[in-house]
Amino acid sequence: MTTILVTGGAGFIGSHTLLALKAAGYAPVVIDDLSNGHADAVGDARLIKGDIRDRALLDRVFGDHDIAAVIHFAASIEAGISVREPLAFYDNNVSGSLALLSAMKDHGVGRLVFSSTAAVYGQAGNAPLREDLPKAPVNPYGQTKWAVECMIRDAATAHGLKAIALRYFNAAGADPEGRAGERHEPETHLIPLVLEVASGKRDAIRVFGTDYATPDGTCVRDYVHVADLATAHVRALQRLEAGGERPAVEAFNLGSGSGFSVRQVIEAARRVTGHPVPVIEEARRAGDPPVLVADPALAHTLLGWTPDWPALDDMIAHAWRFLQAQAKAA
Numbered sequence: 515m516t517t518i519l520v521t522g523g524a525g526f527i528g529s530h531t532l533l534a535l536k537a538a539g540y541a542p543v544v545i546d547d548l549s550n551g552h553a554d555a556v557g558d559a560r561l562i563k564g565d566i567r568d569r570a571l572l573d574r575v576f577g578d579h580d581i582a583a584v585i586h587f588a589a590s591i592e593a594g595i596s597v598r599e600p601l602a603f604y605d606n607n608v609s610g611s612l613a614l615l616s617a618m619k620d621h622g623v624g625r626l627v628f629s630s631t632a633a634v635y636g637q638a639g640n641a642p643l644r645e646d647l648p649k650a651p652v653n654p655y656g657q658t659k660w661a662v663e664c665m666i667r668d669a670a671t672a673h674g675l676k677a678i679a680l681r682y683f684n685a686a687g688a689d690p691e692g693r694a695g696e697r698h699e700p701e702t703h704l705i706p707l708v709l710e711v712a713s714g715k716r717d718a719i720r721v722f723g724t725d726y727a728t729p730d731g732t733c734v735r736d737y738v739h740v741a742d743l744a745t746a747h748v749r750a751l752q753r754l755e756a757g758g759e760r761p762a763v764e765a766f767n768l769g770s771g772s773g774f775s776v777r778q779v780i781e782a783a784r785r786v787t788g789h790p791v792p793v794i795e796e797a798r799r800a801g802d803p804p805v806l807v808a809d810p811a812l813a814h815t816l817l818g819w820t821p822d823w824p825a826l827d828d829m830i831a832h833a834w835r836f837l838q839a840q841a842k843a844a
């Protein structure tokens with residue numbers, strides 16, 4: 515079996531990708547410091563607990579395992595928090611990726627799938643975003659991800675690395691079979707917070723900004739099912755393995771192509787759960803672009819990727835089922 519190193523594999527998207535990797539016949543090995551992940555989320559995959567900025571640890575891992583490729587999820591992820599703590603984000607996201615890329619170079623590992631983000635585009639307007647748009651992140655989180663994409667490009671030119679950057683839009687939902695889900699503590703993402711309100715764990719959802727130039731004044735995002743993101747990683751690995759005449763680094767948007775406002779998400783959660791979701795309107799959150807919606811055509815054409823679960827209500831229903839199962843088990 516082909517061994518794949520998965521950094522951040524104990525996290526939300528990582529744990530779902532482990533399920534897809536195993537189903538496709540790969541043997542994942544995980545490095546995760548568990549700062550935002552859970553040891554039991556990796557299932558029967560090998561978990562090495564540690565920080566990717568620890569170069570000695572990386573040397574041991576690359577020395578001990580015959581690693582064919584790396585999928586790199588490990589990062590600090592919250593755009594809003596990055597505005598208040600930019601240096602911590604540069605440290606984890608940029609220094610972590612630098613340590614990983616130099617270890618890959620020194621150990622002769624030449625294939626990488628990198629978790630990038632819609633946040634690299636910044637405030638690029640309301641039309642669906644294409645990969646070749648100018649990059650102008652409006653928060654430090656997006657800056658760190660774009661900096662790493664640039665680092666990967668330079669390493670590819672100089673050292674022969676082959677890489678795919680997957681620019682996810684807003685990951686949502688949970689494994690349709692209930693084996694994994696979103697377990698961030700504290701939670702900052704809209705859908706799980708709205709569901710915590712529906713379940714009675716929170717009193718109300720705070721809506722950050724109602725005066726944006728969008729149809730209902732709240733921010734618009736493109737929600738993509740986490741199981742579909744997981745599948746895209748397998749497709750990306752297979753594309754890297756197939757080789758051929760193509761650029762050393764490629765970037766693909768992963769989104770549904772449809773935008774939903776914060777108010778529409780809240781309405782969908784009321785519809786799916788049958789519970790009330792009280793709202794408190796608040797000021798804008800710093801670092802939020804008004805609209806982020808993908809043009810996913812390139813991933814359709816070149817990765818052969820289309821979402822199996824494009825409907826927002828399905829994403830919310832799967833997340834809701836996972837949350838309820840967690841509450842029952844607690």
Ligand SMILES: NC(=O)c1ccc[n+]([C@@H]2O[C@H](COP(=O)([O-])OP(=O)(O)OC[C@H]3O[C@@H](n4cnc5c(N)ncnc54)[C@H](O)[C@@H]3O)[C@@H](O)[C@H]2O)c1
Nearest residue numbers: 522524525526527546547549550551565566588589629685
């Ligand atoms: N969730 C989204 O909507 C979204 C959208 C776009 C991009 N992304 C990117 O996808 C990736 C995964 O996101 P997620 O939502 O699963 O986040 P997550 O926080 O659930 O997963 C990240 C994992 O990385 C680990 N980690 C963080 N820093 C580490 C370090 N220095 N060394 C070792 N492990 C470390 C955490 O413990 C966690 O388990 C991130 O790179 C994120 O920036 C996420």
Ligand SMILES: O=c1ccn([C@@H]2O[C@H](COP(=O)(O)OP(=O)(O)O[C@H]3O[C@H](CO)[C@@H](O)[C@H](O)[C@H]3O)[C@@H](O)[C@H]2O)c(=O)[nH]1
Nearest residue numbers: 591592593631632633683684702703704720721722733799
């Ligand atoms: O309590 C809340 C939480 C969020 N929001 C709003 O809901 C939208 C979505 O926010 P959130 O779920 O926090 O996601 P984003 O800030 O859009 O960022 C996510 O999606 C990005 C890609 O678009 C990723 O890069 C990030 O890692 C990931 O955290 C934003 O307009 C927020 O202002 C609220 O109004 N109230």
